Structures are given as structure tokens and as C-alpha cells.
Amino acid sequence: MEEIQEDLHVFDSILRTKSSYQGLNGYYYREDLDLFLNENNGKSISKTEFGILLSKIIGKIGDRHAYIKGYDLPESLYFPMSFAPYQEKVLVIERDNVTKKYNLWDTKFPYISKINHIPIDTILSQILPNEALAPKKSYLLRSVRDLRDIETAFRLMNMELPNPLSITLKNDQEIEKEVKVTLVERTKRAKIWDERYNKPNFFFDRDDKKINDPNVIKTFFRYENDYGYIQIPSMIDKQDSPVYFDLLNKFMTSVKNSQFLIIDVRDNGGGNREFINELAGYFIHKDSIHVVNVAQQRRILLQNDNFKERLNARYLYSNNQLNEQEQSAVAKFTSSFQPIYQMNDNKYSENHYFILNGKDLSKDKYHYNKPVYILANERTFSAASILVSVFKNLPNITIAGITTDGSSGNSERFKLPNSGLRVKISTMVSFQKDGNILDGMGTKPDIIIERNLDQIFFKEDHQLKKLIEIAKSN
Numbered sequence: 001m002e003e004i005q006e007d008l009h010v011f012d013s014i015l016r017t018k019s020s021y022q023g024l025n026g027y028y029y030r031e032d033l034d035l036f037l038n039e040n041n042g043k044s045i046s047k048t049e050f051g052i053l054l055s056k057i058i059g060k061i062g063d064r065h066a067y068i069k070g071y072d073l074p075e076s077l078y079f080p081m082s083f084a085p086y087q088e089k090v091l092v093i094e095r096d097n098v099t100k101k102y103n104l105w106d107t108k109f110p111y112i113s114k115i116n117h118i119p120i121d122t123i124l125s126q127i128l129p130n131e132a133l134a135p136k137k138s139y140l141l142r143s144v145r146d147l148r149d150i151e152t153a154f155r156l157m158n159m160e161l162p163n164p165l166s167i168t169l170k171n172d173q174e175i176e177k178e179v180k181v182t183l184v185e186r187t188k189r190a191k192i193w194d195e196r197y198n199k200p201n202f203f204f205d206r207d208d209k210k211i212n213d214p215n216v217i218k219t220f221f222r223y224e225n226d227y228g229y230i231q232i233p234s235m236i237d238k239q240d241s242p243v244y245f246d247l248l249n250k251f252m253t254s255v256k257n258s259q260f261l262i263i264d265v266r267d268n269g270g271g272n273r274e275f276i277n278e279l280a281g282y283f284i285h286k287d288s289i290h291v292v293n294v295a296q297q298r299r300i301l302l303q304n305d306n307f308k309e310r311l312n313a314r315y316l317y318s319n320n321q322l323n324e325q326e327q328s329a330v331a332k333f334t335s336s337f338q339p340i341y342q343m344n345d346n347k348y349s350e351n352h353y354f355i356l357n358g359k360d361l362s363k364d365k366y367h368y369n370k371p372v373y374i375l376a377n378e379r380t381f382s383a384a385s386i387l388v389s390v391f392k393n394l395p396n397i398t399i400a401g402i403t404t405d406g407s408s409g410n411s412e413r414f415k416l417p418n419s420g421l422r423v424k425i426s427t428m429v430s431f432q433k434d435g436n437i438l439d440g441m442g443t444k445p446d447i448i449i450e451r452n453l454d455q456i457f458f459k460e461d462h463q464l465k466k467l468i469e470i471a472k473s474n
Contacts, residue, residue, distance in 0.1 A: 003418035004045050008033055011054065011423065014414055019425045020298055020348075021063040021409075021439060024341050025133070029057045047071045047419055052129060052156065054421065059132035063426045064407035064439040065382070067130055070421040077151040077163060078189035079181065081105045083112070084456050085137075085144045090120055091456065092169065095191050101458040102193065109169035109177055115150070116159075116166055127153040135442040137378040138405035148192050150183065196233075196267045198458045205234040205241065205271075212243040220244075221251045227471065228255035229464075231264045235271030235383040238278075245278060252282050252368065260371040260471045264464065266401065270382025273314055273354075276390055281361040282368040283397065289326055291333035292390040293354035294431040297410065301427055302349050310410055311428070316352035326355050338435045348429065354390065372397045373471055375463060376445065380404040389432045389443045400447040400467050406438030 015022045015029060022029060036053055051071025058066045082102070084091045090112050092105040104110045113120055124143040131139055147153060154161040164180040196202045201219055204210040222229040230251065238245045255261060263279065284290065295316050301307045311317070319330055330353055376388045376399060385406040391397045409426025416423065430438050447470060455462040 001040070001042065001045070004050060005037070007050070007416040007418050007421070008037070010414075010416055014423060014425060015061075017300055018298055018412060018427050019061065019063065019066075020296075020427050020429045021066075022061045024429070024437075025062050025440075027060045027062075029061065032057055032060075047421070048073065048155075050419055051421055054423070055130040056132070058425075059128075059130045062133035062440045063409060064131075064134060064405065065409035065411045066423075066425045068421055068423055070419070073152045074155050075149065075152055076185065077161060077183040078186065079148050079150050080184045080188060080190055081148075081181075082190045082193040083144050083147045084193045085140045086451070086453065086456060088140075090124075090144050090147070093193060093456070095193075100198075103457060106169055109171050109175075111170050112147075112167055113170045113176060114166075114168035115147075116162065117168070123147070123153060123157065126157045129156065133440040135378065135403050135405055135440065137402050138442065141378050145192055145194065148190055193456075195455075195458075199231075199233070199267070202233045202267070205236050211236070211241050214243055214247065217241075217244050217247050221247060223251070223255050223258065226259045227468065228258045228261045229264065230262070232268055232275060232384070232387075234268060235273070235275050235387070237272035237274045248278065249365075252365075256366060256368070258370065260373065260474075261368065262373045262375055262464070262467060262471070264375045265380050265384045265387060266375055266377040266463070267379045268381070268384035269379070270384050270407075273383050273386060276383075276387050277315065277356075277361055279387075280356045280390075281363070281365040283372055283391065283394065284356050284358040284361055285367055285369075285395070286358040286362040288356075288358045289329040290356040290394060291329055291353050292356055292394075292433060293386065293408075294337070294339070295352045295354075295408070295410075295428050296343050296348040296350070297352065297428045299347055299349045301412075307410070307427070311352050314410070315354050317355070318350055318352050322353070322355065326353075326357060329355065337433075339431050340435050340437060341429070343429065356390070356394075369396060371471060371474065373467055374399050375401045375449075375467055376404050376443070377402045377463070378405055378442075382407050385438055385443060386430075389438060392443055392446070393433065398447060399443065399445045400470070401445050401449050401463055403444045404442040406432075406440075406442035408438045 048071045051068050054068040081092055081094050084093055091110055092112050093102045094105045095102050128143050151161050163183045167181055168176050168178050170176045201216050204216050210216045220231040385404040386408055388404050392399050408430035410428035411424050411426050414423045449463045449466050452462040454460045
């Protein structure tokens, strides 16, 4: 118990001095730590139990970049079918290994309502403790997909897992039927439902041969029927993929006379903000200056020049780093800016601003003054969610799709001395233009476009198809 107490002391110190989000939403983790110590005084605590505790605390803080890793959860029994969210319900689906598309597991009873007689909502609410305060759609997507790994889910709920396992299915008329499912080993588990697997070359940035292959990257650009389409699977930077940036600029030249443009950042997990400025060079008028993001760093960390450089690398600058015109834009912006939280000046730095200055960004570019639609979903995360937030409500730009899984944190990593658990926490609070933070809120679309069944089954891209119809009608 002494080792646990020492680790908790270190964990407490990390949160008190470096975590940017702890305490903002009214949750005070010390109560949960004290309760845990009182309930387990004199008991032997496993690394897994300790890891789950810290994951729950991280989840309640609401830091979307944070995690606790290094503890084991059982991974030997799985469902032989997959799951996908649809209209606030949970579809039970199976993959056709020949066509690589999905179908309903039970055509007459397509939804799952209970597992082992436990309501599905109860289970979903407990199986991702570190993501408890994710935006609603983001949490639903991730938790539903993770139902396949049912043994892990039951361990997180601290429940025994029977095999065979009873599940209750239902139809649209709320009529139910109960069936028994024999769980399977890892080699026979179903392929998890993930739209990224249905997008060719989506993980190109993870392959050294593809990341600068023009034949691969060209597949992310399309110009047809008088509109342009750009897919951005990852927020890579120019240093890692100069070919992507070169083709992006050539493509923008080719669509100069198009009727509209679609930027697709669905399922983009983030990376670098360089893409934002590259696109802004075309979308922002040369005579305009926009303040698009405000951030505050834990003050104690700014004593380290590395953190100042990391803020600047995110295009976040303090007021005294800006030129006179930019400072004027900041003054006008802050006169009406109302952040959701009033930050403690002793704990947090002064505001740092992300500025889109058309004069600087538009060099060697033209102003694309036609409608621009940015298509996002609940897996648009980190720097990709910043892109969506930054461009929302700017002239000619419309956001479509689903609320993003917003997050922006300038993260730090630590290791607890005794348990060896790895801790990641954010050190920066990031505000959107409307004063809301990104973490836990995301950015709402101007046009909501949900998936239909054919998109879930990988038979069509309904969201993109619908957006093209809307754009053409406008």
C-alpha cells in the first residue's frame, strides 16, 4: 500500500501543477483518491485495479488527450459479430469476407438492447472510463465498436463473463428476443467496424513508401462535375510529406473555377496544424485578419523555453509577439470574447492567439471565394478538430457532418515510479472562437448529416453524397 500511496502522491502532484483541465468542470479528483485509499486500507491492490481507478479520474477531468496505460485487461474472449451505432441504437452486424462489406446479423431483430440482461446503455456508459466526457456521438461510436471485446468490457464493469452469453435483440417495434452467443477466441473474433478500413490508402502516413508516393496521394484529390474534393486523412506536415503539399497546391490551382469545394476530415485523428495555414492561404482574403483560437498554458511550464516553442509551433502567440495590425484584431476580438471558464492568472499564462493573417498566408496563392464545405465526423480529433473549429463561421465556409471529437492540449507524458503506469495529460486549455473549449464539446456542424444504413454497410458514402446534393442545390 505504501507504493500505491507514493504513486498517488506523484499523480496528485502532476495534476495539481501541470494538468490544464483538472478542476475546470467542477470535478475534484482528491475525493475519489481519498475514498479509494479508505476503502482499500490494508488490502492488496492489483496494477489493473489501480490503472482503472486512475483512468476513471482522467475521464472525469475531461481531458480528451489524457490516458493511463501500462495495466492489463483480459483479452481472450470476443463476440463473433461486430457492432455499429445507428440513430442512437446499436446495430449488430457481420462482415462478408468476400465483398468486405457488412450486413445485419439478424435481419428481423437488428438492434442489441441487453447483454446478460444488463441494458446496453448501462454497459456502454462504463466501458471507456478515460473517455467519459467525450462528446456524445464520439463516445457512442467508440464504446459501441468496443463491445466486440466483451471480456474487456466486463472486466471494466468488475463483472464475471459467462460463456455462452445471453444477448437480447430488438426490432423497430421494440419487440425483443433473447439468444445465446458462444464467445470466440482472438483468431475467430469479428473484424471491428471501422470506416477507415473502407477508405483506400487512409493510413498512408504510416507507410514510408506511401507518404510521398504521388500515385497514392493523388487519390485524395478529385475534380469532377464542377466541384473539387480533397480528403485529408491525417494532419501531416510539409517536412514529412512535401509531395502532399505540392499536389494540394497544384489541385487548388486546377479548381480555381469550380462551383464549390469539399474538404473531408472525417476520421482524421490529428497531427500538425500546418495544413490549416496552407488551406487558409486560399480561403482567407488578403486584407483580412481573423483570431480563430485562444489558448492558455499552465504558467509554471512556460519557464521552460521548450513550451514556448511548442505553443509557437501550434501558431499560438502572445499579444506582444504579434504585429500592430494583429494586435488590433485581437483587441476587437477580446472585446466580445466570453470564455466558458475564467482562468486563474496564478496558474495559467496570458492568452496565446492563433491568427489567420491574409496578407501573410495568401502569398503565391489566390483567393478561392466560392463555397467551401468541410465534412467532419465524431472521429475528427485533435489538430483536425482545430481545423474545423478554426474555419467555422468564416466567410464562405460551412461545416457539415457530425460534431467533432474536439481536443487540443499540448500534452506531456509521465511514468509513475512504482506501478510503472504511463500517464499522459494536457497542459494547455484551448478555446474556440465562441468561448467554448474543444475538449468534451467538439465543434457542431452547420449542416448535420448522419450515416445511413448503406454507409454503415460500406455500400455507399451517404454523408459525402448528401453534402454534394446540398452544395449543388445551393
